[in-house]
Amino acid sequence: MDKTQHYVVGVSHIDMAFVMREEAQEEMIDILLERITGALERNRELTFALEQTAHYRKLEKRRPDLFRKVKALLAEGRLEFMGGMATTAETNFPNGECLVHNQGMGLEWLEKNLGVRPQSGWLVDTFGLNAQIPQIMKQFGMKDLYANRFGGNKRYDLFWDEGLDGSRIRVSGRDLASLNLRPDSQAFVFCRNWGDVDRLFADADALNSEFPKLVVYYLENEEVYSEYYCSLVRERAEKGEAWKHSSYGEYSRALEESAGSLPVLSGDLNPEFTGTYALRTPIRPGNR
Numbered sequence: 354m355d356k357t358q359h360y361v362v363g364v365s366h367i368d369m370a371f372v373m374r375e376e377a378q379e380e381m382i383d384i385l386l387e388r389i390t391g392a393l394e395r396n397r398e399l400t401f402a403l404e405q406t407a408h409y410r411k412l413e414k415r416r417p418d419l420f421r422k423v424k425a426l427l428a429e430g431r432l433e434f435m436g437g438m439a440t441t442a443e444t445n446f447p448n449g450e451c452l453v454h455n456q457g458m459g460l461e462w463l464e465k466n467l468g469v470r471p472q473s474g475w476l477v478d479t480f481g482l483n484a485q486i487p488q489i490m491k492q493f494g495m496k497d498l499y500a501n502r503f504g505g506n507k508r509y510d511l512f513w514d515e516g517l518d519g520s521r522i523r524v525s526g527r528d529l530a531s532l533n534l535r536p537d538s539q540a541f542v543f544c545r546n547w548g549d550v551d552r553l554f555a556d557a558d559a560l561n562s563e564f565p566k567l568v569v570y571y572l573e574n575e576e577v578y579s580e581y582y583c584s585l586v587r588e589r590a591e592k593g594e595a596w597k598h599s600s601y602g603e604y605s606r607a608l609e610e611s612a613g614s615l616p617v618l619s620g621d622l623n624p625e626f627t628g629t630y631a632l633r634t635p636i637r638p639g640n641r
Contacts, residue, residue, distance in 0.1 A: 358565050358607065359557055360599035361586050364402040365389075365572040366477050369440050372574065381575055382408050383416055388578040390422045393431050396583060400600045402433045404475050406459040407440045409467070427469050433600045435499060436475025437463050444476065449485045456493055473601055474498035474522070478573070482524075484620035487516030497523040497605050501541070503622040509615075510539040511564060511608075516620035523608070523615065525567060538562035541569040545576050554585045565607040 367382060389401050403409075403423075413420040426432040439459040442452055464470050474495040476482060480502055490498055498514070503526075514524045527541035538560060542553035550570070557568040570582045589596040 358595040358597065359560075359568050359589075360565055360597060360604040360607065361568045361570065361582070362402060362599055362601050362604065363389075363400065363570045363572075363578075363582070364404070364435070364477070364601075365578075366404060366441070367408060367574055368478070369405065369407060379411065379415065382412070383419060385572070385578060386412075386416075386419050386423060389432075390419065390426060392578070392580050392583075393426055396580070398598045399580075399583060400431055400433065400598050402435045402601055404434070404436050404477070405439070405441050406437060406462050410462065413466070424467050427467055430600065433602060434463060434467070434469050434471045435473050435601055437471040438475070441476065441479060444479055444483045444486060445481050449489065452485065452489055456489065460493065470494075472496050473605055474500075476500040477526070477571075478502065482514065482620065482622040484517045487514050487522040487620050488518050488520040490522050491520045495522065497525065497608075499526050499601060500524055501526045507618070507622070509618070510537060511562070512615050513617040514620050514622065515617050521617065525608075527569075538564045539567050539569070541571060543571050543573055543576075544579070544582070547579070547581050550579070550582045550585065553582070564611050565604060567601075567604050 365385060367378070367385070373381070393399050393401065409420070409423070412423070423432060427434065437459045438455050439462070440455065442455050444452065447455075460470060472495065474486075474490045474493075474497070476486070476498065477500060479500070482500060482503060486498070510527055511523075511525045513521045515521050525539060527539050540553055540557035540560060542549050542556065544550050544553060553568065553570065557566065560566045572578060583598070586596050586598060
């Protein structure tokens with residue numbers, strides 16, 4: 354396997370109950386899915402990742418045409434569901450039982466209605482990772498976890514996260530709050546315009562990890578999906594460089610095939626206050 358490979362993954366995160374009322378959010382989701390499914394129909398090499406089942410529960414009644422497209426593309430492997438929680442969870446305030454119910458409800462709905470079961474966890478734009486997360490994710494069959502907002506003085510963007518009971522799950526992701534983190538294998542940029550996309554690929558070109566590299570084209574809320582990043586992947590591939598559009602699952606499998614060891618960090622990530630509002634340590638042990 355070529356360890357210099359860059360795996361380019363498109364993902365979106367749409368907050369629940371944030372900055373807009375429900376009807377406006379539903380319209381935004383419809384527009385995003387129209388653009389994404391249209392792009393996948395035009396570009397056979399393109400893939401994209403979805404998250405949070407709550408966004409799709411009403412879609413079948415509201416837009417049955419879009420629901421059918423999403424289901425078909427999931428079956429083809431062109432779309433991929435990550436995490437599969439009912440709603441992406443804040444992990445500092447809720448206790449473990451809440452997190453288990455959230456994950457279980459989401460997975461059950463996905464299997465019944467869309468015929469998929471995610472293999473990778475997803476905790477993006479949440480606030481910290483508590484030390485129960487590895488155990489919970491492993492018991493739901495998750496092979497790894499994509500996350501950010503670890504906080505503190507973390508130096509790694511790819512590591513083993515060890516929980517309270519000794520369970521370990523492999524974590525990849527860029528941390529918005531760790532100023533000392535040295536990006537080796539991950540390029541992650543919130544892409545609101547072409548300049549952001551250019552910055553993402555400049556960051557990716559500078560990666561020098563021995564492991565496969567992950568390049569995350571990330572959208573959030575009302576940002577418009579653009580196919581501009583596809584042209585940058587194509588340019589590099591045409592030069593003979595090892596770049597490709599990929600699902601996160603394909604990147605994960607490439608990591609499993611790679612030799613080498615990863616650092617092991619405590620599962621209690623972000624125990625100190627580093628810019629997030631929900632880090633109240635006395636409440637967290639009390640919930641456990």
